[in-house]
Amino acid sequence: MILSQWDRRIRRATELTSTYPFGAEGLRFYARVATFQKSLYAEIQKALADTPKISADRPLRDELDLFLLLPHFSPFLSVIKQIAPVPLAQAAVQLAEKGPAGWQQAIEDFWHGDPELTAAEDISGPAEAGDSHDANFSDRLLAWIFLQPYAEYLADHREIAIVDGTPSTCPLCGGKPIVGVLRSEGDGGKKSLICMLCAHEWAFRRIYCPACGEEREPQMAFYSAPEIAHVRVDVCDTCHVYLKSIDLTKTGLAVPVVDELATIPLDLWAREHGYEKLQINLLGT
Ligand SMILES: [Zn+2]
Ligand SMILES: [Zn+2]
Structure with a gap:
C-alpha cells in the first residue's frame, strides 16, 4: 500500500524531533505538511483510480489535472x-x-517552469512586506509542497521506463535531486538520487557531481559529523555545490527525505565552508 510511504515519513519526522532538537521545529511543521500531503495523495488516488497508467515515454509534467487539483488548493492554504x-x-x-485564477497561475508556473527553487531564503526569518521577489519565492514553495503528492502519484502509476545512463536530474519529471542515498551492494555500495518533486529514485554514479558533471576524484569529497554519522555532505570543489547523502548501511531506519530535513548543522557547516546547496528543501534550508 503506497499510502504507507507517507506514514513512514510522518513517523520518522516525529521520532527525529527528540533525536535532533535543533531540527525539532522544522520537523513538527514537516510532519503536519506530510499529513496533509498524505490525505491529498489519497484523494488523487481515489479520483484517478480508473485511469490507465501513463506511458513510459511521456514526460510526467505533460500531465496537469487542474480540474482535480484546484478544489484542494484553498483547503491546503488554510492548513x-x-x-x-x-x-x-x-x-x-x-x-x-x-x-x-491566482492559484491556477501559481500551480502552472511551478509545474511548467524551471523545476527548481534556488533562492535560499530562510522562511523562518522576518518577512519583508511588499517584496515581490519574496512573494514569488513563497508562491513557488507553496506550489511545490502542494504538487508533490500529485507528482508522486503520477510517478507511482507510470509504466516503468528504461533510463539511459545516470542523469543528473529526474528521468521522470526533470526535477533536481533533493538527497542522495547509499545502499550496500557487494563491497562498493550503491548510490542513487531522490527527486525533489516526484520522489522517484534513480541510480547514480558514486563519484560524479550532479551540478557540473565533475568526475575527477580529488575534486569530489564528502564530510560527516560523528554525532550524525549516517548523513554525509557530498561536495564538489569545482562548482562548490553540495548535496547530502543518507547512508542506509549505517541505519536502515532512516527515511532519506526526512533525515535530510533534520540535519541542519550539516547545512550550516557546508555554507560556512563556501558550498551552496544543489536544491533547498521545503523548509527553505
Ligand atoms: Zn521526478
Ligand atoms: Zn560540481
Whole structure:
C-alpha cells in the first residue's frame, strides 16, 4: 500500500524531533505538511483510480489535472496558514486572496517552469512586506509542497521506463535531486538520487557531481559529523555545490527525505565552508 510511504515519513519526522532538537521545529511543521500531503495523495488516488497508467515515454509534467487539483488548493492554504512559520503563513494568506485564477497561475508556473527553487531564503526569518521577489519565492514553495503528492502519484502509476545512463536530474519529471542515498551492494555500495518533486529514485554514479558533471576524484569529497554519522555532505570543489547523502548501511531506519530535513548543522557547516546547496528543501534550508 503506497499510502504507507507517507506514514513512514510522518513517523520518522516525529521520532527525529527528540533525536535532533535543533531540527525539532522544522520537523513538527514537516510532519503536519506530510499529513496533509498524505490525505491529498489519497484523494488523487481515489479520483484517478480508473485511469490507465501513463506511458513510459511521456514526460510526467505533460500531465496537469487542474480540474482535480484546484478544489484542494484553498483547503491546503488554510492548513498552511495554521501550521507554517509566520512568513510562509503570511504568503499563504496573500495567495488565498488572489482567488482561483491566482492559484491556477501559481500551480502552472511551478509545474511548467524551471523545476527548481534556488533562492535560499530562510522562511523562518522576518518577512519583508511588499517584496515581490519574496512573494514569488513563497508562491513557488507553496506550489511545490502542494504538487508533490500529485507528482508522486503520477510517478507511482507510470509504466516503468528504461533510463539511459545516470542523469543528473529526474528521468521522470526533470526535477533536481533533493538527497542522495547509499545502499550496500557487494563491497562498493550503491548510490542513487531522490527527486525533489516526484520522489522517484534513480541510480547514480558514486563519484560524479550532479551540478557540473565533475568526475575527477580529488575534486569530489564528502564530510560527516560523528554525532550524525549516517548523513554525509557530498561536495564538489569545482562548482562548490553540495548535496547530502543518507547512508542506509549505517541505519536502515532512516527515511532519506526526512533525515535530510533534520540535519541542519550539516547545512550550516557546508555554507560556512563556501558550498551552496544543489536544491533547498521545503523548509527553505
Ligand atoms: Zn521526478
Ligand atoms: Zn560540481
